[in-house]
Amino acid sequence: MSLSKLLESKGFQLINSQYTSLLYTDAEQETGIILDTHLYGENKPSYPYHEYTGWQNMLMHKFARLYRFIDDEDPENRRHVALILDEIDDEYDFRQFGTDRQINEIDPTRPEYNFESLFEQVYGSQYLHALEREHQYVDLVGKSRYVDYLLKTTNAKIAIELNGEAFHHPLVISRKKYQSQLLKQNSLMKDGIKVYRWSNAGMSDEKKFADQMRLYFGQKGTLCEKPSANQFRDISFSLFKHQQAALEDIQNGRAKGKSTFLLVLPTGTGKTEVFIADYSEQRRLGNAKRALVIVPFKDLREQTKERFLERDHSLITSSDISDLKADVIVQTTQAIQRHFSSLSSDHFDYIVVDEAHHAPAQGLKRVLEHFNPKTLLGCTATDKRLDQKDLAEIFGRYQLNMTLEEAIKQKLLPPIRAFRLESNIDFSQVRFNGKEFVKSDLNRSVILPSRDQLIVDVISKYFDQVDSDTGQSLSALQGVIFCVDVKHAKRLAVLLNEHMISAEAVSATSREGLKKYKEGKLRFLCACDLLNEGWDAPNTSIVVMARPTMSKVLYMQQLGRGTRNHPGKEALYAIDVVDSYGSAALQPWSLHSIFNLSDYRPFADVFNPNEAPVGEEIILDHLYEHERNLRPIKLFNFEEEFGDFINDEQLARELFVSTGTVKNWVKNQSVLPDKQLPFGNKTLNYYKQDRVDEIRNEKNLKLRSETTRRDDFFEFLEQRDYTFSFKIIFLLLMLKHADKTGEVSLPMLRDDYQAFYKSLLAKYGKAEKSNSPLNNPEFLNDKKLLTKSILQNPFEKFERKSFMYHAKDLDKLAFDAFLWEKLEIGDVELIREQMIEDGRSYFDKHIEAGAFRTEVFESV
Template structure:
């Protein structure tokens, strides 16, 4: 064991000795530094003392699940996906589905891998169901894009090992950085304050000259079978890179969430002749292939979390692989949205091609890399500022508006009129992006007479929102009636069930020869028959109005739609009946001049 692993195990044991269960801990270490090994060792000791204890281990994907099964088989306990096994291993869905067959006390020990996902509403509520003695979360990236804190689930934690320290101790591969610099300008690519707008980015990035430049560099330096991943903007970009690589004699495969036979492709990548995977949003986390020697960052990102996740795919150190080559594709950026790079991540202001991270170079030093010896002739200054580190802690318009419990357009209007002040205003073409320090929100509340809206006010806020009767179309009323009708005892249901109830209301009006809605409504007979478009519209319009107020949530992976657990628990059966009755009254009034609302259409 490494020192940080032994220390982590000692801390867990000290916690058990100091206080009675239940215990919850979060272990934060860089990718490839052996987080799973900590659990293996602790679990072996725990089961030696508690040989009949039941264990649940959950992760984000089937690939992560398979890795855990392989790791734990030597322990000698029964492993499986049902409660018939002593150690149950599965995806996050298990936290929810096993509630139908096991009591809250069934599992004594629960492991939550990639723990930054634990704050998702359904996942968090599912975790609360289980009354385990010990809960441990593992993650390399505790920061979340929504700025919520993992302390809410796991309590306080500390990061005792950095990437730099892990490299110095030779726990992970050392990193050598190379910058592929292009003349492509991304200055006009929009971004939403958190990330580039993907449609704009794809249009800008899919340029033959840029992609050819990447292939030329790979041809020059990595034509001896080194395994690599190219992170791409879109499926089309990944497919284009595959074609160009194959055209130069490389073995390559584009992969995405739509790719079938991934296990077979990974086997060919690890042990066969497949040299490069061109990935679109697939290999960012929970994917461990030690053979990866080359990462090409062909997808610029403003998100430090995403960049670190992608970097983590190549950090595993092996007997054969001691170094990881990271190729940052560096385009021309405006003064505003600068993405992450190796130099930015490690605060290295002077660039040396294929220089090793953590080493300070001088002119005349010799770099030995890829079988070559090169003299350092220049130390090249590079801009290491990124949008995220320059304006860390600021809330964008959307985040600030949600905290203030108003619409984004209302906040923008107040700023434009000078009624409130943004802490930071940045130009982007003809637009202006406004940012706010968290402490400034209280001043805005004071100026505009706003009250704080939190979990304590959810029920009151929900009733007030329904009572507003603010309806451009009937969508919100029909959607919420469908939710209330089909919600189970947890306030959840399948999204397709709600969609069918929602759609059938409007289809019944058509059958009855009544107007679907106001003349400008897009719900034609053809539109209602298009389930994909209708679902997209339902999520974008009525659902989003309730979701931004924190009343409902959608879990895409499970196809679940549900009420905020805190809100639903506060609603009595009588409350739900009263809300349904009020919505039916609103609906009848809405349709009074549109042919009426027959009882059978409710």
């Protein structure tokens, strides 16, 4: 039976199509199924990947459940469909593929960085903690997979995939890879986790992407903002002891306050008997009501349940981890990883991981970090001593709600010692575009030989000299300097080498220095952007912030290059290059503003500045020319000052007016900002959140929101306010050319707009009212002028009401994401009919009475 017939037999109906796909839905329209019909045959169509993801994201939001399948008879594909549609219920043993991306993918890729930056703009930096990077997940066939981000909300979990076209577009990748991609996506959806995908092209229109995030993820109040960090349990090892001796070791360790144990016994010497006996004793003492035993294979699961019952017939055993009546739950690694997060951290009093050497560290870390039992016991038969380190890494971790500052104070991460390198570079004229400094201004103001020399001098003086008193130096420490661009990175690298400090510039196209740096053959890397794509070097002891940034995300990610522990590493030295900001109150992030620290002592631990110097700090104390007094510094913490305020653009969005309208109100003083922030030759305006309703009432504006967008749009059209015909023809062309995501190529629309009015001019001797520039052939033939006219007149009317927006970088116009989401096929036809009716009436009145038939509008 074909998949389409199978879906129809299950009550699904075909309701739509897109490119190579058909869309089915059930009678309740709760479940949607996309069927890809002809991706891999001859005459493949061509379409951009962001349109593929855009359509799917809209459907993902619309349906409670959305699945996607390839429509062919491949056995693996049919098994995949059967698993999703509950026709079969196969169990698979856990399979680990690849390496631990939590370790090997430390830094974000470029799409991930863009996503995090835009996410922060929409929700604020405190909600970045709701995003879990490189979330591990086990799919329906037991394969360990990774999701770029898991977003935790109060209502649900959302998977976010940030894709490159070359690696994810179904028309580009192989069928096998695409099938794997769908298995991953459908497995997540099967467990109630919706999956949203974006590419760089899909995120390039920031306004649209911000609206999509609010639409798909919800408002701030639904996100979880509490950060988490790892802590380590104190572990007791019991190696090659037989049963009674092993039990005594565990009991002795428990008496010393330990709760985590690693038991290594040769095969056949009764590991199972040991943990059953220990559990039984803890149960008798009232310390272990419910136990979980994790095994790698299904066969071992059944054997273990039988062994428990042989020892104690009164026990209730189960394989359902949510079974509240069971005393002992025995389940496979694969099953546990798919369902553990639904349970509380104290759900089990006693947890055993049997055959621990078969269980990959990556597969169990999240499970064991999640639970906090009274006893955690790992059992293995391996005699490979190297395995002890890996097992300690698995069993030793558990999850804490903890900030970076708290983790450092508890000595889980190295301390941070700060140095503020003050330059006299005038920063007051560097422009700020609302979220970052304008790079061309940074190039002009920051990439200066004198500033670079200051940086090299500090490194040379403090990290490349011998302390005359002790004979010690810090010349073995390695570091990263974050620069403005490639040119800046290369200049700094050359300058460091001239001072006999080995350095290389690295970028996306020049990565030769990374390997040498990790091998200790290179002291400094000069990076023009984030070191990403899996680069990890815990040996980094120095980070120099030579690129001023207003992005807290960027600053924290750069700082994070050095916050990992490493043998012999005493501290991370963060050097902030502090420029002159004149009268501007807005300043780039620094270590002190990030952590809101108002006192500074050069090279001191930022969280413990009064502690007596130790180790490396003593060397720096001797090298520093002045008294290292603790002194106050003037800080501007943007979040603290303006975190609860909204700016002009945000106020405009709340009120559904244009940003220009808000700025005009401020200019004519009909609206006064609550705070103003001078920055260069500009003034940034900010308003208290509770002013929104007040200003709306003062301006007699109707309460509008995303939920009213469709009704607002039809209300706007019903006004039939036509000074000229521009709005009519423009809207018809928007509907004609809009893709499934509501986007339209501006050049394509302009060319049709031009052709329509040129045809009127040729036929009737005029294209519009007598005072319209469209009656001028030179104007009509000038595409640049015509584009400007379209944007200034018909488009601006829709943009002001938040019905449309201009994606300048993509040269596209687009319907608002919330509006496009609400418009049904019938709505589009109603709008077309109204525009054609209004157009006929308009042109009959102003050009030639009775001449305008419906056929005139066929081109639009």
